[in-house]
Amino acid sequence: MTLPHPLARDLTRQLGPRKVLSTPGERRMYSYDAIQMGVVPVCVVLPESTQDVALAVKAARAAGLPVVGRGAASGLSGGAAPAEPSLVISFTRMTRLSIDAARREAHAQAGVVTLKVSDAARPHGLVYPPDPASFRTSTIGGNLAENAGGPMCFKYGVSGDYVRGLQFVDADGDIHDLTRDAYDLAGLLIGSEGTLGLITEATLRLSTPARYTRTLMSSFARVGDAADAVSRAIAAGAVPAKLEFMDRACVNAIEDYLNIGLPRAAGAVLLVDTDGDDLDTVQEELELVERACTSSGGEVRRAATDADAAALWQARRSVSPALGRIRPQRMNEDIVVPRSVLGEVVREIEALGQASGLKLVQFGHIGDGNLHPNILFDPRTESEEAVHALAHRIASVAIRHGGVLSGEHGIGSMKLPFMAEAVDPVTMSALWDAKHALDPQGRLNPGKVLPSPDGLGGAHD
Amino acid sequence: MTLPHPLARDLTRQLGPRKVLSTPGERRMYSYDAIQMGVVPVCVVLPESTQDVALAVKAARAAGLPVVGRGAASGLSGGAAPAEPSLVISFTRMTRLSIDAARREAHAQAGVVTLKVSDAARPHGLVYPPDPASFRTSTIGGNLAENAGGPMCFKYGVSGDYVRGLQFVDADGDIHDLTRDAYDLAGLLIGSEGTLGLITEATLRLSTPARYTRTLMSSFARVGDAADAVSRAIAAGAVPAKLEFMDRACVNAIEDYLNIGLPRAAGAVLLVDTDGDDLDTVQEELELVERACTSSGGEVRRAATDADAAALWQARRSVSPALGRIRPQRMNEDIVVPRSVLGEVVREIEALGQASGLKLVQFGHIGDGNLHPNILFDPRTESEEAVHALAHRIASVAIRHGGVLSGEHGIGSMKLPFMAEAVDPVTMSALWDAKHALDPQGRLNPGKVLPSPDGLGGAHD
Structure with missing residues (x-):
């Protein structure tokens, strides 16, 4: 023992x-x-x-x-x-949650499950918009540590945009209560993945939900066409509440899992919500998106009922479990690229996947330019070196097109090896300065976000 | 010589x-x-x-x-x-500005005048929403250094919310290009008033302007009534694009300066815009606000024409020059308090002003709970100690009601003496850690934002 x-x-x-x-x-x-x-x-x-x-x-x-x-x-x-x-x-036992309707705020301890914030706010006519796919299990503390996104974030902003105040415990065990004036230390904590401090409580801004929502699905022969439709719709002035992309492998994985009638033969699918307080405007915006999809060769199906729309979004939220059935492990990327190069980036990554012989799927919050290329693999039969080499090539595509490594999942340990390429040595050294200021002894979540200075091969001074 | x-x-x-x-x-x-x-x-x-x-x-x-x-x-x-x-x-000569319509971004050097961003974006059907009162002269670099707000910021967010990337020069003279993933160092720079680095260039997010805007002015017998109307309108679900407050002294100062027919006898005036892409919704929202004003005893006048609305907003933008005509100097506060206590705070501050015998006016972005109590004085005939004592009492009212010292103007040197009360010593020491990390020798804009540790009288460890 x-x-x-x-x-x-x-x-x-x-x-x-x-x-x-x-x-x-x-x-x-x-x-x-x-x-x-x-x-x-x-x-x-x-x-x-x-x-x-x-x-x-x-x-x-x-x-x-x-x-x-x-x-x-x-x-x-x-x-x-x-x-x-x-x-x-x-933090799972720190679940105290209260709503201050007059201030339109929620006070949530770190362990509060994301969805519970909106559940508690709804009787007051309020909602908490950030909606990471895992919002039925994920916590506010985790969402803020990773600055999590979600489909709604294209129109409504990411988790950190809803923070009015933070409480955190620093590396010495001291407790701090932060507002967002003077130095925005709260903003630095958000997305720092527990490497600068431990977020224990947050004051979150709530908002009123849109009165109307309309949903459509569009299928495309090629992934690049879907990306082009997105650029076209947004250039035409549409600001959908959600704008999600799934490639053929992804659609088929979900269909195997849920069997809800998704178009298995399509090269790519877009899922789109428009929302607002005026039904005509919401429908007009949906038409804008529909025309952009049709012009890019897409076939469009509007959700006829709320239940139909709910089923489509349930499909999108099931991507992670569905992919888990194909291979026991996956390497999940989280790149963000300018929308104007989306088509090109999606096509390049698809080609890299095909050349590698590994199983690659792509999906993501394409409205934000946020893509999740996932390499699915079985470590017992497939080489992890090949997986990492492909992941590296995908990250390089993003960086070359002016993109960044992480939109909403954080750098964690997974994207650490690519950070030295994404961030120039001078700026990396400023990030390390921030780390040393708040955690001089490196006691908080070591080995995350920032690659060890030694790993920079002398480029760091 | x-x-x-x-x-x-x-x-x-x-x-x-x-x-x-x-x-x-x-x-x-x-x-x-x-x-x-x-x-x-x-x-x-x-x-x-x-x-x-x-x-x-x-x-x-x-x-x-x-x-x-x-x-x-x-x-x-x-x-x-x-x-x-x-x-x-x-930075006045660093005025390079370009618009990338496909990416909905502006690239602006620090010296670009704020208004020019929207001027350049408008032919592409885009705007840059942050609108500090001085936007005809203020620069993007200055706006970001102070994280400036403006009337539009209630609905659309402050300057920092529009930053996708930043370039800055650090205390060593090294150049950094920051995106907003990993550690949000860009967010820490924003609002740090040049004490952590010098912002030289920014990539700014643009958005589409609302199709319709409607304006109303409401006058109230008492300042507290106006504040109550604001709480009531927002609680009823209104999210006006702008929601501004001016007290009687402020209205009269503007009227002396512009002579445009503002209600001189009113105790307070609210100026409100609602906006959106659907006219019915925009008008409904204006009615919500109108009902809230009437219920709080306000008299409402809707702007009949665009010219009428423009004149009202020109009045609001003239507050600073108008006040400059009353006394040669002023002490300008920038407190933010929860909207639910606005009425109480405004009344308390008014009473403090009356008790002091000094000339006090109040105005501000009341939708955000952001108030600008201004003490107008003549240093030749009035005691600066009395001015500082009153400013201190006003800051204490904000802190006591759960507010903060600065909504949009920054701490600068003016609010430095109150920081030790607004921020607990443990958190102050974390803010100093951030300062030391980025500017170890204290070479960047010394004497701003953070009070010297010695000034904390031993409370700082």
């Missing part, structure tokens, strides 16, 4: 046994996120308050161990999977 | 005489912004490129002198007024 780590004994003494997990079986569950395996933590703590978090960080510091924050671990870049033996702080 | 500073000679040699100002008369013009007197700079450089900026920063560092960036100096917090003998870098 393995003895609990001294940190586990210390935390159990300070917090009580109910808040500490220390057996190998318990700890193993906290070693991975939705996509990446990490290192089994030496101890897991389940705080019930910000004070518990502060205490745990102080204890880990005293024990010389890193700290990794964790929400629902539905992340897709390895952000919550420890890269070193660490204390994992799992 | 004063000899030019060695730094001026060095810069003249490196950049040529056309880009350097060194005589006392020339330099004096760069010692103040729209509201605050500062120290006369030792030298002023007028760069024409980012490389010029980098060179100037390096030269200042070699000379051991601080660097203060400056746009149009229309700022209202002293941000661009040097607190110490410095090199001032004035």
Whole structure:
């Protein structure tokens, strides 16, 4: 039998046994996120308050161990999977949530499930727009750590755009309450994947939901045509609430999983919502999109009923589980490229996939230029080096076209190897300066976001 | 005759005489912004490129002198007024601007005048929404350094919300190009008032203008009634494009200046725009606001024509020059409080003004809860201590009601004395960590945003 780590004994003494997990079986569950395996933590703590978090960080510091924050671990870049033996702080019990209707604000602890914010706000005529695909399980803390997006984010902005204030625990275990004036330290924390501090609570801006929504699906012979339709629709002035893209492999994976009548033969499918408070305008905007799709050779089907629309969006949200059935593992990219080059980028990536012999699917929030090329593989039969080489070539396509590596999933550990190419050495050194300022000893989620300076091969001074 | 500073000679040699100002008369013009007197700079450089900026920063560092960036100096917090003998870098010649219609982006150098972005975008059917009152003279660099707001920002967001990428020169004179993924260093630079780096260029998101706009003015007997009407309108679901407040003193100052028929007898006036692409919805929203105003005892006048609406908004934009005619100096606050306490806060501040015997006016972007109490005074006949004491009491009202010190003007030097009360010592120390990371020697705009740690009287560790 393995003895609990001294940190586990210390935390159990300070917090009580109910808040500490220390057996190998318990700890193993906290070693991975939705996509990446990490290192089994030496101890897991389940705080019930910000004070518990502060205490745990102080204890880990005293024990010389890193700290990794964790929400629902539905992340897709390895952000919550420890890269070193660490204390994992799992926020799932910090679920206090209140709505202040007069201020149009929600106060949510880090462990609140994303969807619950809108559920609680709806009786007051309010909603919380950010809608990552995993919003039924993902948490506010995790969403903010990764600055998560979602289909609604094209029109309504990403998670960080809804933050009025933040509470976080720093590397020393001190508690900070941030507004967004003076230096926007809150903005720096958002998307920093727990490497600069642990977000414990947030004040979120709520908004009123649109009165009307209309949905269409358009299928295209070629992926590039779908991308061209998107550029065309937006250039014509449409600002759809959602604008999603799935390629043939993706559509077929969902169809195998849900069997809801998606067009298996299409090269690509677009899913589009327009919304607003005036039905005529909402329909006019849908027509704009429809014309753009038709002009690019697409076949259009409008959702006849709300149930029809809901089924289409359920399909989109099922991409991740559907792909999981094809190969046991996947390498998920999250590139963002200018919309004007979307067609070209999608075609180039498709060609790279075909040349590699690996199974590649593409989907994403194409309205934002945010694409998720996914390499599906079986590590028992396929070479991980080949997977990484293809992922690298895809990242290079994005960078060459003026794009960035991550739209909404974060850099995590997965995109770390590409950061040195995406960010010039001088700017990388400024990012490291920010890291050193807030976490001088590198105790917070080490091995994420920023590649180790040594890895830059001397380009870093 | 004063000899030019060695730094001026060095810069003249490196950049040529056309880009350097060194005589006392020339330099004096760069010692103040729209509201605050500062120290006369030792030298002023007028760069024409980012490389010029980098060179100037390096030269200042070699000379051991601080660097203060400056746009149009229309700022209202002293941000661009040097607190110490410095090199001032004035961006007015860096005015390159291009529109990429397909990407819906503007690329603007720091010295581009705000209004010119929309002027250049309009032929492409696009606009740049942020509209600080000084947008005919203010620059993009200055707007981003202060994260400026404006009436449109209630519905459309502040300057920083439109930034897709930034170029900046750091304290060492190195040039960085930032996107907004990984650590949002761009977001930290925005609003940091040139204390963390000098913004030299930005990629700005453009949007399509609303098709219809409707305007109303409502007058109220008491200032608190106007604030109550705002809370009521927003609670009823209205999201006006603009929602501005002016008290009686403010209305009368404008009327003295422009003589356009504003209601001199009213205790307070609200100016409201609703906008959108559907006229019925725009008018319905205006009716919502109208009902809220009437219920709070307001008298409503709708703008009958576009010219009528334009005159009302011209009135609002004339507040600053109009107030300048009453007293030679003013202390301009920029507090933001929750909308639910607006009525109470406005009444408390009005009472403080009356008790002080000083001339106090209030106006602001009340939809955001952003109020600008202004103390107008004549330093020859009125005590500056009394002015600061009143300003301090007003800041304390905001903090006590859960508000913050600055909505859009920045902290600058003007609100520096109140920061220690607004930000707890632990968080202040995290803000200093960010400052030290990016500007370890304190060479960038010293004496702004963060009060010196010594000034915290031992509370800082």
